[in-house]
Amino acid sequence: MKKIMTCCIAVIMLQTTFGQQLEKEADSLKEQGLLMPALMKYGSSFMQNGSEEISYKIASTAALLWTSKMRDTAFYFLNYAVRKDSTLKPLYDPQFLSLINDPRWKVIEDDQIRKYEMRNGAITNKTFAKELFEMIIKDQGFMYAGNIERRKYMENGGYFSTPAIFPLLALEEKNMQENKNRIIELLDKYGWPTASQVTEYAAAGAALIINHGTYEMRSRYFPMLEEAFKKGEAQPLRYAKMQDRLLIEEGKEQLYGTQIRIEHNTRKIQPVKDPQYVDQRRAEIGLGPLAPYLKNRFDIDWEVLQENNKAK
Incomplete structure (x- = not known):
């Protein structure tokens, strides 16, 4: 046995x-x-x-x-x-x-x-939540194929491996435009979605859509996101990304290190204010250290020695 x-x-x-x-x-x-x-x-x-x-x-x-x-x-x-x-x-x-x-x-x-x-x-506003979930899928839906081609673009010295990527990028742009138009209508109707209303996941979708919009959209709706964040109703990463993007667009240095650029087919981090204090600032809003974030997400090495200063 x-x-x-x-x-x-x-x-x-x-x-x-x-x-x-x-x-x-x-x-x-x-x-x-x-x-x-x-x-x-x-x-x-x-x-x-x-x-x-x-x-x-x-x-x-x-x-x-x-x-x-x-x-x-x-x-x-x-x-x-x-x-x-x-x-x-x-x-x-x-x-x-x-x-x-x-x-x-x-x-x-x-x-x-x-x-x-x-x-x-x-979920107190299921209608809003469902629309936001669908928007997230539409915003990110072509990323699988797009990201494969973007990797090849980097490997091929700035050239896509197939012309099939171009209609795909056009569909991606179409989805994003539809999302932008609809999110404005929803925000005007319901206000900024909070985690308690639509869940944290759906609420993050609103910031995602706005961050992929125009500078005018971001500057208009960022105060609403900031207010929700301060009340504990928005994800810190979404808040940090929109804050940083607005600062870079205004010709300033970013605070949290979320924004990168492509330079000579290489990913590089956009300028960071007082970079020796970036981990402290990130910790204050609930984010982890910058170095692992950049390495895991963008394969960028960040080797700035970090300090701690309550004044920063």
Whole structure:
């Protein structure tokens, strides 16, 4: 009996390890833009352990393929993936851009919000929250393909690898313009969205859309974001990004180090005021040190020795 049990445990462990290896291979393929090979690997991994996590990756990969057949696959696996999930993550995941106009999306949207409210309490302005979630997806929805091409642009010395990127960039611009027009209407109707009204995730979406707008939009609505931030109703990173961007646009030095520029196909940080005190300023608003942020997000090395001065 012990031998049989030991043998069974060994087989299960082997299957789990094999499934994890397949998942890693699929993740790598997806990062390169090889969606169909990634989907096949994820499918093989799912056959090994059938986890919700793998199911979610299958759903998001299928959605990125944009065909009607792949949308059916995406919804099938997404429903399985979120059956025990009470978070709102799927509702602002840009990988699902191809799904949001399908009637089946509303079912998932309503069900996730229901489960979230059962665990976390009521979202007081669900209508506003839903629109903001959709705006986040539209704003970021082409980032997967766009970012792959942007990496190639950097590697190729300032040239895209395919002309297919240009209509994609045009669609990206169209979505952003639609978002800008709509966010103004919503802000005029409801005011600045707070975390307690629409959840922290949706509220961050408003800052995201405005920050991708014009300088005039940012300067007009930043005071509303600042007021919400001071009341604990807005994310510090969204506040810092808009503050820094406005300062750079006005020819001043940024405070929190969130803004970068591309110079000779290299990412560089925009000028920072009193850079030796930037970590102190970031900590005061709830952000971590600048060096890991720049390294992890932009692969920029930041080696300015930090000091602490209460006067700064």
